[in-house]
């Protein structure tokens with residue numbers, strides 16, 4: 001059956017399974033780097049464990065997927081593969097990618113131009129300016145939406161479509177959106193990436209990265225990047241990520257319900273200046289600034305104070321404490337809302353805010 005006609009819920013459950021009579025229902029973990037009487041080698045040709053995950057994520061995104069050792073590994077591979085001379089990117093976004101691009105700028109490997117990603121007209125004007133200087137084929141529009149940690153939402157459809165018309169490539173970091181929230185390949189994105197470590201894996205027990213594209217040349221360039229950088233996923237990680245993906249739709253929906261309810265209650269709370277959720281991600285700013293935010297993060301008991309996100313368990317932390325996020329509001333707490341009972345989460349959170 002054509003996956004185009006299936007709902008994401010069905011694709012998440014059914015894609016990437018072995019076929020044929022007697023086949024195991026799940027793709028077994030292939031713990032081999034070497035293969036008998038074949039030129040295949042795991043780093044260059046992949047393994048069936050990775051390929052099953054790639055097939056499923058590719059089916060969900062509507063393209064071909066290449067898996068990597070981590071989300072950061074994907075971001076590096078995209079830059080390696082697309083070789084932009086200039087990258088137009090959000091002012092506020094995931095600090096690991098920003099640091100990578102800053103470092104490359106310091107080494108004079110490319111130029112970075114930061115823009116407010118919600119101002120579509122300004123982003124496109126900047127892309128056009130850079131195109132005149134560097135050439136459309138040497139520019140890359142890097143979109144992260146929603147952004148980490150402020151949850152800014154870009155008009156991904158408009159940006160990807162306009163960039164494609166201008167011959168400019170776009171990379172979309174969809175880690176926070178997941179394929180449940182956004183499928184940017186349909187909008188004309190050149191490549192969509194995920195830190196599969198987060199919602200796709202969903203259990204905080206692995207690191208993996210995923211890149212999807214409909215462009216065969218980009219797909220081959222991503223494989224080449226993985227081969228030469230050597231950022232290959234582990235077989236167990238690929239197995240676990242695919243197992244996690246099976247429940248992504250219901251985890252995403254449950255977490256989003258919780259996050260939406262918590263955001264509503266937080267907005268009405270006297271200690272809270274601002275609160276917003278997009279899907280399961282929730283960011284809020286405390287009126288008491290860094291001191292109040294640190295106190296709340298140290299006081300939670302059900303929610304875990306931790307830096308990563310996307311698991312079944314709720315986590316939160318104050319982001320401005322990181323050097324790379326120094327420009328973020330000092331009182332901002334980024335919370336990844338899990339699938340616990342929302343009343344338990346609210347009791348925990350409201351007690352922490354009163355602490």
Ligand SMILES: Cc1ncc(COP(=O)(O)O)c(C=O)c1O
Nearest residue numbers: 070071072073094148175195197
């Ligand atoms: C939006 C975003 N992109 C990429 C990454 C990097 O992913 P990983 O930690 O799997 O390398 C992260 C990690 O937090 C992230 O939040």
